[in-house]
Amino acid sequence: MYTLFRITLFLVLCPAVLFSQEFDFGKIKSEDFEIDLSSIEDTTAEAVIIKEYAEVNYIYNEQRGFEIVTVTHVLKKILKTTGLEHGDVTIPILIGPSRSKSETVYRVHAMTHNLEKGKVEHTELGKKDIFREELSERVNLLKFSLPEVRIGSIVEYQYTRQTPVNVYNKPRTWYFQHDIPCLWSEIDLVIPSFFTYHTILSGYIPLEKQESKEISYSLPGANMRVNAWHQQFAVKNAPAFKEEPYITTTEDYISKIEFDLSTFRLPNEAEKNFNLTWEDLNKTLIESETWGSKLDRANNFLKDEVQPFLAIEEPMARVEAIYDYLTRTYMWNQEAGLWFNRNLKDIASSQRGSASELNVLATVFFRKCGIEANPAILSTRSHGKINQMFPLLDKFNYTVALVQVNDTKIPIDITEPLLPLTLLPLRCRNGAIFEVTKNGGNFIDLDESAKYHNFEKLEIEIDPTSEKVSGIYEGHKKDYAALKNRKVLHEVGENEFASEIKKLKSDWEVENFEVHNSNDKNESLDIGYEFSWDAPEYNADLIYVSPFLFLQWKDNPFKRRERAFPVDIGYTLFDGTSVTFKTPEGYEIEEVPENANVVLPNKGGRFRYSIAKMNGGVTVNFQCILNKPIYHSQEYPYLKELYSRIIEKQSEMIVFKKKGK
Known part of the structure; x- marks a missing residue:
């Protein structure tokens, strides 16, 4: 027999005890409801996958040729009301021009287990509660909702998928990670030596088990013994994958294993090579x-x-x-x-x-x-x-x-x-x-200097007597910052653009709105207007003003304590603001925030905050500079700290004091 299987991995095979996490359907005991969730460290989890297991084998059929048979078995526990939706299951099925060129899904079993007064009650899904829906010409959906699902329920389902190789020539991608935590996820494959695959592991969670050994077994339907490779891959205690700012797509970061057909060869026949250089x-x-x-x-x-x-x-x-x-x-x-x-x-x-x-x-x-x-x-x-x-x-x-x-x-x-x-x-x-x-x-390689460039300048005057604030705004935007605003301008026009600004500041009066270079994409997009609003709270002995009351960043986009994957912004960034306050007549500067300068390692960027007192007023300068389009996970704590300092400084006040008080 031919033993041509080749596996390409990012991890090195390690000796381990070969064991299977396959489990019998419906065999849930009262002690199974006591699940230790301390390992997942996620108090927000609405449900948890206790175990999921896929067994992949190949069979041969004279009419349909080689087929991949996958038995999937999943066990979940519902932890919160928001997790009840995890009792709904959808299984996609590939549809071809004929039955022999279509997938089939059968042996669908599903059951809900509830613990009532120390006794486990089992409620089985009825066959009439399984529905088929046409998603497209090529894909149907098999759907069902498990019965009697409530907080504390354990839901269990199992199904067999049979896929002709002429429909889909490789095992489906197996995800070790999901939108809820998973305590154990395993895929177990027996692949005849006729098929060789590249096996691609991705994600940031280490494998708990990784085994590969050559075996001899009887190929169902072929009436012959063949050499094969038996492989097992498993991940333990996978945290829920949660969307975070500045990523490309979930598929780039989630923990999974993919297969790509490399060669196919039957005895006494020429090898078909699917490899591409x-x-x-x-x-x-x-x-x-x-x-x-x-x-x-x-x-x-x-x-x-x-x-x-x-x-x-x-x-x-x-x-x-x-x-x-x-x-x-x-x-x-x-x-x-x-x-x-x-x-x-x-x-x-x-x-x-x-x-x-x-x-x-x-x-x-x-x-x-x-x-x-x-x-x-x-x-x-x-x-x-x-x-x-x-x-x-x-x-x-x-x-x-x-x-x-x-x-x-x-x-x-x-x-x-x-x-x-x-x-x-x-x-x-x-x-x-x-x-x-x-x-x-x-x-x-693409040029890494592509930039989001935004600079804003405000001159603000406070008049306690008339209880008004007035000022002038100038915005200068280049590259990706200009694109964002130019798109809106071209879609709605200058008048509507000005109206949108007024909506954002409903208590403002905006006048003399001007836009320059809206059509010249090679120049800075310049936006300017005058603004004013009533401010009776500023008629006091002490006037507290936030320099960034008008342009404040709302919160830190980086909230997690640590991050396993890169921060991929896509461009470098310059975001600067200069705000000048004229000292109100009859007042003097009492207090201003301290200067700040936060520098990222390896010239990765900086946050600079400086205040200059001058005759008749005070000017605050703010700069956030990110010199890299991508920051690796080791740099995440520094990036998070930089943004934390920005939010902190933006909450600090300038204090004007009425003279003689």
């Missing part, structure tokens, strides 16, 4: 009718359209002019995805398309204008990060154009008309991009 992936894209082959066609429909740009001699000026034209002319339909069927002439004619359609068209346009350009593929932040160890096409979902001017390569996306040429949309800032060329592809 990056060179293979590049070749597949170049030759694809739904992608790269469109680049090499004559595309003469662009002949007249490119003529004006050929007259621009300086290459960078030509690139900028083309970019401005393309972003004005073509509209993104909000769709991502790598592949597309429409030809470029139809896309150009409609002036509308997906990101890949528009940016492949842009690549051709640049080439027609004499600019060296290639397409590049990436995975957006919501789609997940690319692991460069594994050339997997389905991990990519977006195309951009990559132009070269002199020795500089510039990634360009024409879907955001309000962004400068040198900035990709934030959704695209998710690690390196892969350039596709006839001579072989390669990864290109």
Whole structure:
């Protein structure tokens, strides 16, 4: 027999006692309700997974070929009213053009266990309470709700999924971590040596068990003994995965195991190789009718359209002019995805398309204008990060154009008309991009200096006599900060934009509202207005004023004591504010906050807070600077402390005292 199985792991196999956490269905005793939850350290948990176990085997059927049979068994305890929803179960089923090319789910058993006066009562789910729902042409949902579920219940369910390999050729991803804590999660696989898989572990929780050994067993349906690999992976006491600020997508951080088919080989037959090298992936894209082959066609429909740009001699000026034209002319339909069927002439004619359609068209346009350009593929932040160890096409979902001017390569996306040429949309800032060329592809690192730049200046005057506060606001926004505001301005117009500011400050009167450079994406977006409001509380012997009463950050985005995964902001940041208070007539400065300066290690950033007294007033300067788009988990405590100091300083007051008091 052939023993070709290869496993690629990020962890080293360690000797351990081989044991299974498989458990019998329905065998719940009164002592099983006494669960020690101290190990999960989560008082907010609404439910807990006591055990979950998947057993994966392969069978052979003459009509359906090889099939993957997975038996899943789950045991949960409901801890709070909000956890009652964990008694609802949904199982997705893949549907093909025929029964032999569709998944089946059967042997569904479900039961609720309740402890009543020391006795366990079991309530079984009826077959009539299991429903099937069509989600799409390709996916159905099997749904059921367990009966008699209440706080303290243990819910249990088990089902068998049978998947033809010609429908889905690998074991499904197994998640060790969920939105509630899990005390034990295990997957147990027996994989015949006909199949070899890359096995990809991800997440930040160490395995409690990891075993792999070669065995010989009788393959069901094939009437023969085969060599196989028996593998077990388990995690103990996995905390609930909770969304945190500044992450890409849950899939990049949650603890799970994935499988990707590498080779398939039957005795006396040639091996089918599903492995891709990056060179293979590049070749597949170049030759694809739904992608790269469109680049090499004559595309003469662009002949007249490119003529004006050929007259621009300086290459960078030509690139900028083309970019401005393309972003004005073509509209993104909000769709991502790598592949597309429409030809470029139809896309150009409609002036509308997906990101890949528009940016492949842009690549051709640049080439027609004499600019060296290639397409590049990436995975957006919501789609997940690319692991460069594994050339997997389905991990990519977006195309951009990559132009070269002199020795500089510039990634360009024409879907955001309000962004400068040198900035990709934030959704695209998710690690390196892969350039596709006839001579072989390669990864290109993105510039890490892309910035969110915001500076605000206020001059404020307090008049205790008229019990009014008045002042002037100036805002200067660049790059991603400008994009956010330009989008709103273009959607609603200046008048409505001003109205929105008034709504945020309902007690303000806003006058002389001005916006400059709303259409010039290469310049700072400048916003200015005058404001005033009634403030009877300022007619007192002591006037307490928060310098950031108007622009205060509400709270620290980093609330957890520690964080296992990186803080991925996506850009560097400069956020600055300067607030000048004119000393009210008849008053003097009594007290001001102390200066502060918090510096992150390794020049990672800083928070600077300084106050300067001057004739007739006081000026407060605030700066938050983050020099890195990504901070690793070891840097998290320092980042959290920096934000804590910001919140602390913003609560401090300037005190003006009436003279003679």
